[in-house]
Amino acid sequence: MAQLTVDIGGRPGLDCRGFCTYCYFKHAQEVPPFGCRYCLPFTKGCEYCTRSVQERYTGFKDLKEVAGDTLANLQLLSGDLTRITISGGGDPSCYPEFTDLIELLASLEAPLHIGYTSGKGFDDPAIADFLISSGLTEISFTVFAADPELRRRYMHDPTPETSLEIIKRLAGAIDVYAALVILPGINDGVVLTNTIRWLEDVGAKGVILMRFANTTVQGLILNNAPIIEQQRTQTVEEFADLVRQTKAITTMRISGTPLCDPDLGSPFAILEEPELQELLPRIHRRAAIITGTVAEPAIRAILTKKGDNTEVIPVQKEIADLITIEDLKALDLSLLPSTIVIPGRAFVHLAEAEEVLSADGKMRTVLRGPEMLTADGETSMGMDRDSVLALEMAGFSSLINLINQYGEE
Template structure:
């Protein structure tokens, strides 16, 4: 069992100020977009009004964090404890005490994110490691102090880099670099990669810089850096592959890709594993993001022709909004539609957007995630990633088989299979929020 402790905090306020490239920079008042947690007849809830932009009053106290951790560990001792938050953990006033208390010299601690800006002495890493810290994700940006000072808003870059070296030498450090053309790429990237290798970093995550609405800036805060044209996801994939081949550490790109596991959507690269999925019995359309589209299309073309995949002009599925549905061409959208579970739009408005051509489509939210993001797969084996995807895709296919359109020719044969994985699965997780709002819809679904 792995426990997660959320220390709270707020971007820009509990992190020493916004980085130049921070996703949340420039976000002002947020009008609720709607989401899966909203009531049927009201747009706006705590998630899409506050949590989605990571608004919290500040860091949680040490006592509260210890209590929350203890609640998770009542029945058994966890294998590890991950500390995460919306602020930068290096600024939490009781970070060392928290690590000491949670680990107690026994349980390994993982620090999910820090930029190191809260370290100003240069020797903070040692005590944290001695207290039980065993893995850390460190947003480096560059090992050039001046670049960190200018773009990371780091007041003490030399101290942060000193701690970076200690973390690399004494625990598992995974570095993160938001790659910005003309600033920390090219020679600067090569130097940073060599420095990380020399220090002993275990891995590197090359992260795409979002600077437009299509890339996910949906709160009216684009562009973050005017005049900068970010690397495309394909270019990030190419750079990550090249860096992975040249340096002695595991390198991934995000949102694409992990050269070792094939994530995200490793099943598109390990097609023999598709035999582990249930057969498709009914028809449906899956609406997805532009990044996921080629992979989902490949997978569903391989396992059946009755499910078609359609992309909107948004790179990340969970950041799809009502605007994306309104601009979508409905010409090849079937009467049963599945959308990513976490899209940021209200159910009623999605239904209207996808029926604006007069076709009474039924729309359902699918699983929250179908794959492992490459920034998470860097900690996993290929087998672990594939197992996670097989489980998620099996749930999606079972949802299609229960809620989809007219049965395929093989449906009758498939239903008679005693060992169908759909029959054995707990289906509660994918019926959480279907978009059914009136009796007509219910009758059509049952029919």
């Protein structure tokens, strides 16, 4: 099974016909490399945490470059091509040579997938028929609301009726996942109910609700908070309630990020599976697990059942994957043992973390934990409960093995 990702480049907002009101990249500052899981041990900063994460592209790549990259990547693959995914920093619908790109990829005769589009660049409903006949099988489409005026106003979509017609045609033929960033007071309440009904009527497969973040604690790490002055935001729990209420009015798959997936009971579906928790190894060494405030209660609940040697310490950041060195600097070092595990995907360079967490003169070892302990709403959307549980079992087993291998005696 071979999958190909086709990166078309582009800059969020700038290659999207202007920024959506709520875009997380709005006001983004150029920040120094964060450090991450891909960095070399002695070098803070790699391609991923310097450019990719910050979507620092110069613009869309031209078609020749995309074709060249695609050909080169194809040669590295072995086995039958099972899926081609178009992705980039800019919006594929705004790619200047979009139809040529699709024709080129269609010639590879594998199912096509558009990882994300707002549709703001599509001005003719016939593009939907062209995409279907070119082998598009799945698309994630930002909807915001089924009310064209709200799309026009908040997404700056110049042709919102056309975009909605395209969603309708696509949803009647292929898998359409709708993404909705929820701005409380704007597209929740009755507007959300109407949008969900409309999506169900047109045949969308699922909806991902995304909580709007407006502060650094909520996850804006590009020095760009607030995105919208004075905009009300929801707590994580308020948002999870909204996701559950939305699920109650539809048969479509509904998931939310950062919480929750009501159909699967995730994140941390394992909390409801005591027999699976029994199968996890016991903890017999000591370490502190650093995480975000959303995951902390679940991780603590599971690890305390496996031994009383671990401390689960939340930083002032809701999402563990978005922890940066600044969050570690704020920790009270007197509480920390000599082995610390940070989230696998944290934007932190290990050498710097060790320096910061040993600043009181006590040398501490910092380890990177497993990449995932559970599936967030975006990941779980395409999964079933057994796969989520398998992922969680693998994540917790490797976390505990790490503690038992490197923790304090």
